Amino acid sequence: MKFVIAPDSFKGGMTAKEAAQAIQAGLEKVLPDAEYVKVPMADGGEGTVQSLVDATGGELLSQSVTGPLGKPVEAHFGILGNGTTAVIEMAEASGIQYVNDQTHNPLITTTFGTGELILKALDQGVNTIILGIGGSATNDGGAGMAQALGVRLQNKQTHEILFGGGSLDELDSINMEHIDPRIAQTEFIIASDVTNPLVGPEGSSAVFGPQKGATPEMIKVLDKNLSHYADIIKRDLDKDLAYYPGAGAAGGLGAGLLAFTPAKMEKGIDIVIEYSQLKEKAKNADVIFTGEGGIDFQTKFGKTPYGVAQATKLVSPNAPVIVLAGNVGSGVESLYSSKSIDAIFAIVPGVTTLPDAIAAGPLNLTNTAENVGRLIMALEKS
Structure with a gap:
């Protein structure tokens, strides 16, 4: 199984590379033999x-x-x-x-x-x-x-x-x-x-x-x-x-x-997709993971998760695109209408302060990726 992991940074907490490593760490707990391709992303702004x-x-x-x-x-x-x-x-x-x-x-x-x-x-x-x-x-x-x-x-x-x-x-x-x-x-x-x-x-x-x-x-x-x-x-x-x-x-x-x-x-986002060679790396992927600190209806206007979803669907149309985010805001249902993003998960497990959420970001991201990995493994067995 091939996983492509292409998140943006989680502002104030993780670089895109660190976020990708945290996602892989969670998935590897349940799918240690899978192929992992990490592609740190950005949308032209900070990071x-x-x-x-x-x-x-x-x-x-x-x-x-x-x-x-x-x-x-x-x-x-x-x-x-x-x-x-x-x-x-x-x-x-x-x-x-x-x-x-x-x-x-x-x-x-x-x-x-x-x-x-x-x-x-x-x-x-x-x-x-x-x-x-x-x-x-x-x-x-x-x-x-x-x-x-x-x-x-x-x-x-x-x-x-x-x-x-x-x-x-x-x-x-x-x-x-x-x-x-x-x-x-x-x-x-x-x-x-x-x-x-x-x-x-x-x-x-x-x-x-x-x-x-x-x-x-x-x-x-x-x-x-x-x-x-x-x-x-x-x-x-x-x-x-x-x-x-x-x-x-x-x-x-x-x-x-x-x-x-x-x-x-x-x-x-188009520039980063081109220079990171995301499309080439996403060929024959089974699942795509992306994410950033926050996601809402504005994400479709040039933000990383939406850009990653659209780009990877062109080369691996059957690969589900899963978004992991620190905060899931209003209007995210509009992201599903494009049929590019397949699922969105918030990584914060409960009520907490913003500083605490940022500090626990890597662990929460790893834990959420592990749980999604367990779901994938269960579906593969069914």
């Missing part, structure tokens, strides 16, 4: 670097870069097992975890460190860079990232504008002469499910600005500045990005990548 490194036998590297407040931070990125692809989470360099209620200020936070990570990845000789963009502390439209890559964002005096979305109104011209020449020779893939435009009522400032500390007054300034930024990009680079779907992701980093690199956008 994507670790999952793809684990799934491909790659390498995790670290680099000191400029954080969103201009201070050095230690950031990680991955080189996949093929040696030619890097994977970066922008939050590692420019994430909201580096600010707090006293320091968050999207008028001044910068994506410069994300650009530095891109350069460090290029130094490893890669020709493809996957960028997961989410969890940002920034609202600068990727301007800081562009500056790190060598783009000159100049004011009327031809001086470089300052960091942050609050300075974009001073932008007068874009000079691309000094951008790192390797950028044009590199494939950039943006892993993001966000479809928000750069500006307007559904734009990055209005929708995501408040969680980064933007007041209503700041939002007006930031949105106006990003609109001006988009106008200069359209004039100087002939790219119309103000209302491009996904340009507003990560405080407009989506727009910056589309403007200054040869980037294309894809769904995060």
Whole structure:
């Protein structure tokens, strides 16, 4: 019997690799002779670097870069097992975890460190860079990232504008002469499910600005500045990005990548499925296990369990897909209608606090997998 185990991370408790190991440990108690294929997964958000490194036998590297407040931070990125692809989470360099209620200020936070990570990845000789963009502390439209890559964002005096979305109104011209020449020779893939435009009522400032500390007054300034930024990009680079779907992701980093690199956008889960070779590994599977910390009706909008189910059904249509989750929320019955997910199990055995549930996560996951394994074994005998 062949089991394919392809979970996402259980946020705060287990990496995707650890979750896969916990599931296998439970199944092995009752099915020790089965074949187990572990494929750590992610959907482009937190954990994507670790999952793809684990799934491909790659390498995790670290680099000191400029954080969103201009201070050095230690950031990680991955080189996949093929040696030619890097994977970066922008939050590692420019994430909201580096600010707090006293320091968050999207008028001044910068994506410069994300650009530095891109350069460090290029130094490893890669020709493809996957960028997961989410969890940002920034609202600068990727301007800081562009500056790190060598783009000159100049004011009327031809001086470089300052960091942050609050300075974009001073932008007068874009000079691309000094951008790192390797950028044009590199494939950039943006892993993001966000479809928000750069500006307007559904734009990055209005929708995501408040969680980064933007007041209503700041939002007006930031949105106006990003609109001006988009106008200069359209004039100087002939790219119309103000209302491009996904340009507003990560405080407009989506727009910056589309403007200054040869980037294309894809769904995060689709990228991970491709680079982890999940479909190939799932051929001739008897049962598929997936999961994550929480599952509800939103899971069908690009989350890992739904993506895994759809992908594996293409190559092993008769293999049941079983989801193990820390929390089963409302509307999960809608996941069954697609006929991709066959069963969903909550792993928490009883009433408990969230910290205790997280601490007991690996044991609970193993125990639940064992119980499901016993059911499978009983059905095989019948």
